[in-house]
Amino acid sequence: MANVSIGEGFTHLAPNMLFSGALMVFGWFIGLNGVILLAYIIAIPANEIVIPTILMLTVLVTGIDGYGAGSGVMFELESESQITTLLKAGGWTLLTAVNLMIFSLLHNPCSTTIYTIYKETKSVRWTIVASILPIILGFLLTFILTQLVRML
Numbered sequence: 001m002a003n004v005s006i007g008e009g010f011t012h013l014a015p016n017m018l019f020s021g022a023l024m025v026f027g028w029f030i031g032l033n034g035v036i037l038l039a040y041i042i043a044i045p046a047n048e049i050v051i052p053t054i055l056m057l058t059v060l061v062t063g064i065d066g067y068g069a070g071s072g073v074m075f076e077l078e079s080e081s082q083i084t085t086l087l088k089a090g091g092w093t094l095l096t097a098v099n100l101m102i103f104s105l106l107h108n109p110c111s112t113t114i115y116t117i118y119k120e121t122k123s124v125r126w127t128i129v130a131s132i133l134p135i136i137l138g139f140l141l142t143f144i145l146t147q148l149v150r151m152l
Contacts, residue, residue, distance in 0.1 A: 023037045023038055029143060029146070030099065030103075030139055030142040030143045030146055031095050031096060031098075031099035031142050031143075031145060031146030031149070032096060032099050032100065032103065032142065033090070033091060033092075033096065035054055035057045035058055035061060035090060036054055036096075036100060036103075038053075038057060039051075039053040039054045039057060040103075040107055040108065043110070044108065044110060044111050045110065045111050046110055046111075046112075047107070047109075047110045050104070055075070055077075055086065056075075058086055058087070058089070058090035059075075059086065061090065062086075062089045062090055064086065064089055095145075095146060095149050098145070099142040099145060099146065102138065102141050102142055102145065103138045103139075103141075103142050105138075106134045106135075106137045106138035106141060107134055107135060107138050108131060108132075108134060108135045109130070109131060109134065114127060114130075114131050117130045117131070
């Protein structure tokens with residue numbers, strides 16, 4: 001995808017989607033951000049790409065130079081201080097990190113898991129329940145933790 005050029009304005013699609021859309025607003029209520037939520041949507045085919053996608057989208061949204069070959073390209077950070085700098089530039093706090101850890105334990109299954117659930121149950125209803133229930137639990141727990149931290 002990094003080698004496909006769609007047009008000049010296309011590179012601004014992700015930041016506009018994150019900051020003017022509902023993802024950023026909803027993310028704030030549950031102690032995450034739009035980048036994290038978009039990364040989980042993108043990672044439905046394979047959950048292993050969540051963290052690299054978060055890092056790539058953070059570079060894209062913040063406009064920071066010096067990370068890899070540019071935005072939208074996977075890269076490897078050489079030190080923990082680079083990770084800290086990147087995440088702080090993306091607006092991360094300790095609450096964001098803790099909520100990401102909680103949400104990563106309770107999030108949507110990947111597409112292969114969803115397909116397997118459907119094949120085993122042969123029920124669209126139970127497939128939807130099995131797919132949505134972890135997301136609801138993840139949103140609920142991160143929302144409760146976020147509200148408790150913000151009250152204190």
